[in-house]
Amino acid sequence: MNLTLHVWRQRNGSDGGSFVTYEARDVSPDMSFLEMLDVVNEGLILRGDDPIAFDYDCREGICGACGFMVNGRAHGPEKATTVCQLHMRHFSDGDVLTLEPWRAAAFPVVKDLIVDRSAFDRIVAAGGYISVNAGSAPEAHSVPVPKDDADRAFEAAACIGCGACVAACPNGSAMLFAAAKVTHLALVPQGQPERYARVMAMVAQHDAEAFGNCTNIGECEAACPKEISLDTIRQLNGDLLRGTLKRRKRQASTVSG
Amino acid sequence: MASVTARVPSEKWREGNGTPPSNAPAGPVEERWDRHRFELKLVNPANRRRYHVIVVGTGLAGGAAAATLGELGYNVSSFCYQDSARRAHSIAAQGGINAAKNYRNDGDSIFRLFHDTVKGGDFRARESNVYRLAQISVEIIDQCVAQGVPFAREYGGLLDTRSFGGAQVARTFYARGQTGQQLLLGAYQALERQVQAGTVRCYTRHEMLELVVVDGRARGIVTRDMVTGEIEVHTADAVVLATGGYGNVFYLSTNAKGCNTTAIWRAHRKGALFGNPCFTQIHPTCIPVSGDYQSKLTLMSESLRNDGRVWVPKTMGDSRSSEQIPEDERDYYLERRYPSFGNLVPRDVASRAAKNVCDQGRGVGPGSLGVYLDFGDAISRLGASVIGERYGNLFDMYERITGDDPYKVPMRIYPAIHYTMGGLWVDYDLQSTIPGLFVVGEANFSDHGANRLGASALMQGLADGYFVLPNTLANYLASSTGLAPVGVDAPECREAVAQVGERIERLLSINGSRTVDAFHKELGLLMWDHCGMARNEPGLLKALDRIPELRAEFWDDVRVSGANEELNQSLEKAGRVADFFELAELMCVDALHRRESCGGHFREESQTEDGEALRDDEQYAYVAAWEFTGAGKAPVLHKEPLSFEYVHPTQRSYK
Numbered sequence: 076m077n078l079t080l081h082v083w084r085q086r087n088g089s090d091g092g093s094f095v096t097y098e099a100r101d102v103s104p105d106m107s108f109l110e111m112l113d114v115v116n117e118g119l120i121l122r123g124d125d126p127i128a129f130d131y132d133c134r135e136g137i138c139g140a141c142g143f144m145v146n147g148r149a150h151g152p153e154k155a156t157t158v159c160q161l162h163m164r165h166f167s168d169g170d171v172l173t174l175e176p177w178r179a180a181a182f183p184v185v186k187d188l189i190v191d192r193s194a195f196d197r198i199v200a201a202g203g204y205i206s207v208n209a210g211s212a213p214e215a216h217s218v219p220v221p222k223d224d225a226d227r228a229f230e231a232a233a234c235i236g237c238g239a240c241v242a243a244c245p246n247g248s249a250m251l252f253a254a255a256k257v258t259h260l261a262l263v264p265q266g267q268p269e270r271y272a273r274v275m276a277m278v279a280q281h282d283a284e285a286f287g288n289c290t291n292i293g294e295c296e297a298a299c300p301k302e303i304s305l306d307t308i309r310q311l312n313g314d315l316l317r318g319t320l321k322r323r324k325r326q327a328s329t330v331s332g
Numbered sequence: 333m334a335s336v337t338a339r340v341p342s343e344k345w346r347e348g349n350g351t352p353p354s355n356a357p358a359g360p361v362e363e364r365w366d367r368h369r370f371e372l373k374l375v376n377p378a379n380r381r382r383y384h385v386i387v388v389g390t391g392l393a394g395g396a397a398a399a400t401l402g403e404l405g406y407n408v409s410s411f412c413y414q415d416s417a418r419r420a421h422s423i424a425a426q427g428g429i430n431a432a433k434n435y436r437n438d439g440d441s442i443f444r445l446f447h448d449t450v451k452g453g454d455f456r457a458r459e460s461n462v463y464r465l466a467q468i469s470v471e472i473i474d475q476c477v478a479q480g481v482p483f484a485r486e487y488g489g490l491l492d493t494r495s496f497g498g499a500q501v502a503r504t505f506y507a508r509g510q511t512g513q514q515l516l517l518g519a520y521q522a523l524e525r526q527v528q529a530g531t532v533r534c535y536t537r538h539e540m541l542e543l544v545v546v547d548g549r550a551r552g553i554v555t556r557d558m559v560t561g562e563i564e565v566h567t568a569d570a571v572v573l574a575t576g577g578y579g580n581v582f583y584l585s586t587n588a589k590g591c592n593t594t595a596i597w598r599a600h601r602k603g604a605l606f607g608n609p610c611f612t613q614i615h616p617t618c619i620p621v622s623g624d625y626q627s628k629l630t631l632m633s634e635s636l637r638n639d640g641r642v643w644v645p646k647t648m649g650d651s652r653s654s655e656q657i658p659e660d661e662r663d664y665y666l667e668r669r670y671p672s673f674g675n676l677v678p679r680d681v682a683s684r685a686a687k688n689v690c691d692q693g694r695g696v697g698p699g700s701l702g703v704y705l706d707f708g709d710a711i712s713r714l715g716a717s718v719i720g721e722r723y724g725n726l727f728d729m730y731e732r733i734t735g736d737d738p739y740k741v742p743m744r745i746y747p748a749i750h751y752t753m754g755g756l757w758v759d760y761d762l763q764s765t766i767p768g769l770f771v772v773g774e775a776n777f778s779d780h781g782a783n784r785l786g787a788s789a790l791m792q793g794l795a796d797g798y799f800v801l802p803n804t805l806a807n808y809l810a811s812s813t814g815l816a817p818v819g820v821d822a823p824e825c826r827e828a829v830a831q832v833g834e835r836i837e838r839l840l841s842i843n844g845s846r847t848v849d850a851f852h853k854e855l856g857l858l859m860w861d862h863c864g865m866a867r868n869e870p871g872l873l874k875a876l877d878r879i880p881e882l883r884a885e886f887w888d889d890v891r892v893s894g895a896n897e898e899l900n901q902s903l904e905k906a907g908r909v910a911d912f913f914e915l916a917e918l919m920c921v922d923a924l925h926r927r928e929s930c931g932g933h934f935r936e937e938s939q940t941e942d943g944e945a946l947r948d949d950e951q952y953a954y955v956a957a958w959e960f961t962g963a964g965k966a967p968v969l970h971k972e973p974l975s976f977e978y979v980h981p982t983q984r985s986y987k
Contacts, residue, residue, distance in 0.1 A: 117356040200527045233513070260480050
């Protein structure tokens with residue numbers, strides 16, 4: 076099949092950027108979307124043009140490196156599929172595809188389809204962990220974890236940090252990303268001691284970055300390639316409320332005491 | 333059987349004086365690590381922040397090492413080429429992590445895990461290291477659970493385990509099919525905690541392009557900022573390489589696209605010996621190549637072989653679709669050749685058998701490079717819902733990639749390069765032959781011998797990072813008093829920066845007619861054909877003739893677009909492929925010199941009458957550690973003899 080691609084080209088963060096049109100010829104239905112772009116890029120290099128820059132690494136849908144908008148949809152049209160696992164058999168001859176980077180204030184464009192997602196690392200650094208130094212752990216079986224909790228924790232922990240949720244959100248919010256980690260760690264007994272401090276620190280960092288607020292639209296859940304549930308945001312909000320109340324109570328008792 | 337040599341192959345390498353001592357302790361094997369740890373010197377907690385350590389790579393080994401060194405109070409710089417430390421390829425490991433917890437009461441023990449690993453490695457690993465690995469495995473699970481890693485659990489709330497890769501005990505802990513992801517996120521979170529604490533600084537999108545050696549010690553690295561192109565020097569008191577394996581020398585592998593050999597190869601060029609480079613592992617159950625645009629191969633968990641039956645048509649060139657081939661015209665070749673293990677023979681045996689039937693012209697699918705893995709019998713016996721529960725996510729993944737529904741038609745699978753047991757030679761302290769240069773995880777050669785068991789890669793990465801390196805590195809720092817600070821304008825730094833700059837300039841100025849990928853694909857195919865699943869002398873000699881020619885063509889005719897001072901993926905790839913060319917030659921020399929079959933290294937000249945791998949312990953019970961003498965020049969072979977006091981060498985049999 077042959078396709079027409081309108082691709083966002085931007086040399087670097089300070090360049091303005093614009094769409095450039097390319098033809099992708101003889102595309103095999105068995106190619107992945109990124110392999111289709113590889114072939115386009117080989118052609119660009121041979122004719123002396125700059126190849127289209129896009130992030131990728133594992134190409135198995137687990138590292139979270141890849142991702143861009145295909146016709147306005149994060150990772151393209153297939154549900155629960157990263158763009159590296161999207162195959163060309165889902166497209167038809169003559170299709171016109173518009174490829175754009177994640178558009179969000181907190182994800183500045185680095186080049187073409189590549190954005191800077193380091194804000195995610197800073198949200199995790201703010202508190203997305205359990206503080207346990209290597210070597211200090213108790214025997215693994217000393218604390219049983221109900222299977223249901225472990226399974227739900229796993230489902231939240233499956234987030235790959237690709238940023239599709241932010242790109243899909245009309246507010247550019249990263250609440251699903253933060254909530255996935257908050258939920259994972261709130262559901263296991265080991266995560267309890269820091270549970271409320273964690274959620275408050277992570278949300279504070281989220282807000283300090285250029286992410287927008289969550290207004291429960293739900294586009295994030297629909298775009299998430301790992302199907303992280305919107306319920307995680309409910310968990311985050313509940314914990315944030317409890318954390319805030321606990322802090323007020325503590326402050327009040329300090330003042331009165 | 334291949335014929336006698338056409339040429340004297342020894343012109344391809346020279347014999348050296350042996351490796352430095354391995355520093356593996358003597359005495360009862362179960363006491364060695366404890367005693368050694370006691371003998372290691374310590375760094376006073378108050379002094380640790382004065383030591384600066386560079387850790388390159390943020391996978392399980394590097395992420396765990398950087399986080400742990402930060403927790404201990406060292407001043408750590410962590411580097412990765414990805415945009416975040418969370419993306420290293422450890423994340424893609426599916427199956428699980430082994431640990432000798434014996435929670436099942438099924439006869440497992442530290443000694444049994446040690447025994448299985450030495451034997452599984454086909455007696456080409458150091459007993460002391462492997463025993464330590466088995467000991468530490470127990471602590472790893474404790475650590476990861478405390479970090480909140482959501483391992484699979486039973487209804488009673490305790491950890492679930494399964495048997496993996498032919499082990500007779502259930503010692504593999506797992507988190508669905510995403511164990512690597514969950515363990516890596518645990519290490520990444522521990523790392524980010526140290527970033528917040530101010531002990532670790534992360535340099536993402538930074539690629540190490542050179543090692544800085546001052547007075548014979550590793551004292552820094554040269555990196556390229558992959559966004560701006562800036563070439564930077566970072567100096568330190570010690571350097572840790574945790575940069576993974578080099579399977580991408582074959583172009584197609586299950587590795588992430590960015591995995592490369594540059595960090596360890598640059599260190600090798602600066603004097604670090606390279607151990608057993610030809611020991612590569614091929615995984616039998618990957619999705620076959622569908623066309624020449626193929627950019628990588630995807631692994632399907634080998635647990636599929638528990639219920640799937642492997643077959644090909646009995647007749648050559650049978651182009652009928654699978655359902656048109658009647659039962660009596662199918663060859664279930666694993667069940668036929670290995671009646672007791674059947675479809676569950678180890679990875680190397682299953683891979684070679686698939687290659688054999690495809691070489692006979694009985695392969696299926698595009699290019700006839702595939703075999704069927706058929707769930708028809710299992711579905712009619714157990715029902716589609718049971719099979720769906722067991723393998724649903726794998727079936728979905730297969731269908732997403734191939735467009736075929738494995739509930740209806742057999743899967744097509746083919747072996748692919750998956751892991752490299754070889755890597756930089758290290759002693760018991762994980763220190764390379766360059767003092768101050770430590771190598772952890774897949775990047776080193778240790779622990780797995782000639783073949784790695786399933787679910788052992790994650791175990792080794794975390795053992796090295798959380799528990800071994802932090803002790804042995806302290807000993808190095810405490811023993812190396814008076815490490816004078818190295819300034820970024822030291823002559824050695826300036827020289828390393830100049831070398832990197834010249835190389836980049838050279839790559840950018842060739843402006844030839846072929847892309848980097850085109851060269852990489854040609855090299856990969858050459859390696860797959862001659863240094864892949866089966867190797868023989870004429871083939872290896874042929875590859876050794878062709879690689880230097882191809883390397884020369886690369887340096888003469890490659891086209892790298894753009895400039896250095898920008899994000900330039902074409903330039904990144906070019907530097908990596910240039911190093912793969914040199915490594916490829918060393919792999920072929922190593923494979924040529926080792927005229928025995930062992931583990932993942934199958935020399936056609938060394939097989940039993942039944943076509944099974946035949947080891948030669950008389951001549952080859954050693955680690956081959958290679959010294960670099962110049963690109964295209966004969967490397968020097970240093971041997972580290974291996975002795976087996978506890979696990980006595982036997983020939984494997986799966987009949």
